[in-house]
Amino acid sequence: MRTTTSVAATLTELSTMDTKALIRHLDGHPAGLTTFERDARLARHGKNLVAAGEAQLWANQLLRCCASPFVVILLVLDLVLALTGDHKGTITVSAMVLISVGLRFWQEFRSGRAAQRLRAMVTTTATVARRGTGGTRRGVSGAVTTELPFELLVPGDVIHLSAGDLVPADCRLLTATHLVVDQATLSGESLPVDKEAGAPVPAGRNVLDSPSFCFLGSTVLSGTATAVVVGTGARTYLGSIAERLTHRVEDTSFDRGVRAASWTLIRFALVMVPIVLAVNGFSRGDWAQALLFAVSVGVGLVPEMLPVIVTANLARGAVALSRRQAIVKQLRAVQNFGAMDVLCTDKTGTLTEDRIVLDRYLDARGRHEDSVLELAFLNSALQTGLRNLLDRAVTERVDADRAMMLEATWRLVDEIPFDFSRRRLSVVVRDTDAHHLLITKGTVEDVLAGCTALAVDGVELPINSLVRKDLLEQAEELAADGLRVLAVARKAVPEQEVYQVEQEQGLTFVGYLCFLDPPKDSAAAAVRELTGHGVAVKVITGDHPLVAAKVCREVGIEVGEVVLGNQIDAADDAKLAGLVERTTVFARTTPTQKARVVRALRANGHTVGYLGDGVNDAAALREADLSVSVGSAVDVVREAAEVILLRKDLTVLAHGVVEGRRTFGNTMKYVKLTASSNFGNVLSVLAASAFLPFLPMLPVQLLVQNLIYDLSQLAMPWDRVDREYLRAPRRWEARGLARFMLVIGPLSSVFDLALFAVMWRLFGADQPALFQTGWFVEGLLSQVLIVHVIRSRRGLASRASWPVVLATALAVAAGLALPFSPVAASLGMRVLPVSYLPWLAGALLGYCLLVQLVKTWYVRKFTSWL
Missing domain, CATH: 2.70.150.10 (Calcium-transporting ATPase, cytoplasmic transduction domain A)
Known part of the structure; x- marks a missing residue:
């Protein structure tokens, strides 16, 4: 370089x-x-291209996967096992590390390639x-x-x-x-x-x-x-x-929540390992064996599959959205879809058909006037900047013969481009007789601000305050009918090399351009769907307030008071914080004002999405939690957006909200299941270690049990999510995770301890291998089966997806088959007696029923579950 x-x-x-x-x-x-x-x-x-080569990106990606705190902890524990001579445990933990790193790398690699393919579209x-x-x-x-x-x-x-x-x-x-x-x-x-x-x-x-x-x-x-x-x-x-250059990507609440949960579980593991070591060491005196067991417990407490589950969830959501004509450029955007509770959008193309037509062109008295169209055509056709939909509507309204005649008569000399402070655009043209004419087109208020006369029936009359008021009122009457109104003015100017903004004074008002963009048929249904999912829709537009209000009412958005751009500028941050909560429609806004509204909403604690496609939307897109644009948007806006819609339709966003919440829900299932299961397992281990004269389970058995459980959870991203869960925005709550873990975790310990008593009666103290095998099977089956009770607020009434059912069946089959397999002896297992199986079935059924009862109480008490 x-x-x-x-x-x-x-x-x-x-x-x-x-x-x-x-x-x-x-x-x-x-x-x-x-x-x-x-x-x-x-x-x-x-x-x-400025980006680094693909090989370097692979290396960085693999390094990130290996540098995960979960992997680092597993490697440290694996080293302890190796140093203490537990070769079986070392091999098992090494396999867990390779599976975790390999799956995460492969998933992120596939997701990255998929994202590249989507961006290429x-x-x-x-x-x-x-x-x-x-x-x-x-x-x-x-x-x-x-x-x-x-x-x-x-x-x-x-x-x-x-x-x-x-x-x-x-x-x-x-x-x-x-x-x-x-x-x-x-x-x-x-x-x-x-x-x-x-x-x-x-x-x-x-x-x-x-x-x-x-x-x-x-x-x-x-x-x-x-x-x-x-x-x-x-x-x-x-x-x-x-x-x-460092482009800091701000963490979402989901990112922060996953990281907080990860470190909570890691700290829990780091605290519990010494406690388990101490309890087993002092009770049995065999500190080497106690160390191996404590390390194995620590491995079981590390949720090493969490990054894999999160990445798979996001990738699945991105692929699902691509089928809905939404291209996700950054996977993290899927998270914010689910958390979004406010959507800010422009009016044109989202609420309207995006088929703007020039409905009428009128003089100052409201009469049809061809000269207004001709001047507007010269302004729109000859300017060399960005041609918007209004310019296209003007040029399409002029027939081919008249367009050729006008272009043959007039030539572009110079132009004064549009900007959002003036809100008008001017061109200077010269005819075949070398007469120079400045033609200005823009919002009625801003064009009138530079006018000192108006043309009526070929006569120029001066504009006083009363005439100016009448012209503005006439524009408002047209806007109240749903028409977008622009003004056209002209001025003869001397020949010179460059023309400046200062020459947009002393203009003659010529007339109005009235555009029609009818509401989109699907807009009302999309607004209802978004509102039904807890997303408030706010419209931020540069259009006339009456036009914006009329369209919003027609698609079912409650309008109330419309706030104008100058009111946003006049409000301090404290006043604006209240204003953005009460207001649904913001009109006559500049790019800076749009961005300030989004910033104020975020400061109020909202997760804000913004949909825009114009240059004036770029600043607001950068401020939003979720930035969405369309494939036809200008370059700067497409680059600023995290999601690109191939079809400009709010319905696509409503689907995005559902996918985002499904992603969040399936991730939360794994996090809460793992946290509560780990907590319950540690309580059971501590109780068993304190009262049994032998280890309740061998270290290698703990490791194998944890490996089978983790592999079964890889199907979770493809699980179904209840419709009720999708109806409200989902954001991470740290208190909810801790409460869930403390309430649900100990329930498994109740049945673990009950089964300990049964096994003690059946096997006695002289058959530790049978005891350990029995707890291995019970612990594994209870973990994988309880998924079907916890995964939904409705419990078994909500059917899991076939990948989850298949993964559960395979895990149960593996757990039941291991004691009968050729590797049983190497794992310290023995064949379980038939008399144990009814007790096992009873314990599992009782555990599921108790969790279901506690879940009913929990939902009634805290009004939430996952």
């Missing part, structure tokens, strides 16, 4: 060259490269000029432009940038129009940066301060540009500092 200094020096050198010298230095062409040239350079320079592309044929449209310098994945860019490529684009490589600007870039990823500065072509790096300044360069990892906020690629992959500024 090249150093930051060498990359900066190269970029500084390139900044001193004029455009012709730069193109010549890169052996390029102003119209771009040919396909042959691109392929040759791709072979020479490699793909435009939503590729990020750049608009590239290409000499020769085969492009999609005419563009940069008369060349043909095409869309190429970022990774295929090479030095010398000529690219086109516009608002919402991610900068795909380090590049030098050839032309730029009001270009503003966010390069906080590289510089750490949150303020946007103005860029312009031809400016050198200021003397003594960092190359990042160069106005003529855009860097990989930056985002175009507004404006347009053409640029030539000067560096790709490791030869970019980002590539040179990649090792120093």
Whole structure:
């Protein structure tokens, strides 16, 4: 990897060259490269990737699996067994370590590959000029432009940038129009940066301060540009500092809960091992045997399969969501689906059909007026920035002949791109007689703010406060009918090279553009489903409050008072905290205001999801716990999102909520089962050790029992989850785990001790092998069978999935078969007498019935189970 200094020096050198010298230095062409040239350079320079190689990722992944605290503890205990000469125990624990690490590595490897395949379905592309044929449209310098994945860019490529684009490589600007870039990823500065072509790096300044360069990892906020690629992959500024960049991923409540449970069980094991050692050592005097037994108990207390269960759960959820047209880029997002209790979304395309049509175009008196459409067409068709659905609706409304006539008459001279503070866009056009006209399109309030006159029947009349009020009221009446209303204004301007925002004053108001986007048929059902699952839907839009409120009511969202963007700015954090709780619809919002609403909801303790697809949604997506976008979104938004919807529909999110909660539920089954089982086993061990003249179970038997149980639990991610459990958001509660363990754990000890008494009567003190074999079978069967009582609040009335049933049957069969198998003698086991089996069946049945009774009381007392 090249150093930051060498990359900066190269970029500084390139900044001193004029455009012709730069193109010549890169052996390029102003119209771009040919396909042959691109392929040759791709072979020479490699793909435009900053990430480490796959082999290194495998090594890191395997190291992470081996560095798990569970594995480390097992290895330490395995070493103790080896040093004390327990070869059978050493082999068994080593097998457990290999199985745990191997399964986790394989599961994470498969999940990673699956996630890569899913991400590949939503590729990020750049608009590239290409000499020769085969492009999609005419563009940069008369060349043909095409869309190429970022990774295929090479030095010398000529690219086109516009608002919402991610900068795909380090590049030098050839032309730029009001270009503003966010390069906080590289510089750490949150303020946007103005860029312009031809400016050198200021003397003594960092190359990042160069106005003529855009860097990989930056985002175009507004404006347009053409640029030539000067560096790709490791030869970019980002590539040179990649090792120093740390992108901290904030833990979810689920992550924190799993980690807390893991360390709780580990600490419990570390405390209990010395206690078991002491009890057995003092009661029997054989400290070597006591140590082996205590270590074996410690191994049984370590939930080494927990990482495997969690990863398998998340991977299964991601695959299930992909079948629902939702691509999960990060597996951790599945967790937050289940925890989400507030969903913030834009209106367009989620609540509406996303088929915006220009319904009418009116003059200042509300009459049909063709000149309004013609001016709007010139504004939408000739601007070079990001064309949204409104622009498309305008251009589609003009028939082909009139469009050709307008484009033949008028030529684009300059433009003042849209930004979210002005909320308007202007183009300057020139006709065949060299007359220059500035045409502005934007929200009614913001366009009117720059108007001093209005055009009516070919006459320009001055605008006073009463006229301004009438024009705003007329727009509100149209908005109340569900129409999205924009205004169009014009102004004759003198010829000059560059036009600035200040020239959007003294405009003449021409008329209104009224757009219709009807509510989506599926939206009302999706809102009901989300609400039924405990997810509050809040709409945050830049649209008119009356339009937003009308659409929300039509899809079943209770509106109440609509809060405007300026009210968000006026509220301090304390006031906003209350405002976001009471409010369902936020209108006329900017990107910063959207992000602040999400931040306030999270500060109030909510798990917030955000669905957006525009440049103005990127900041809010980064603030949300769960960021969701669509495949057609702009680059920066797709990159910021954890989940990409191939179909923009709230119904898909409702399915995601269900999958997330199913993932959480199945993980909690394993955690609570393991915690309560371990606690009960330790109580039984301590009681038996205190009163029996021999070990209640041999160390190797404990290890084999634990191995069989762990393998049976690998089916848990594929279990069913009760519908009632899916109806409410699920978040981790540490107190709930401790309470569950303390209540359910001792129940197994009751029947363990009862069976100890039976075995003492049947076998006596002179047959420890029979006693140990009997407890081995009872302990294993009770652990795997009780899964079917604990796995559901409804108990046996809720059927387990076939993988869980099969895993249970295999574990039971293994437990019953081992005493009769050829390996029984090596495990210290003997064939159990037939007289023991009725007592075993009675103990298991009594245990299941008692747990069911206690569960009924527990649910009534604490109103929860898993």
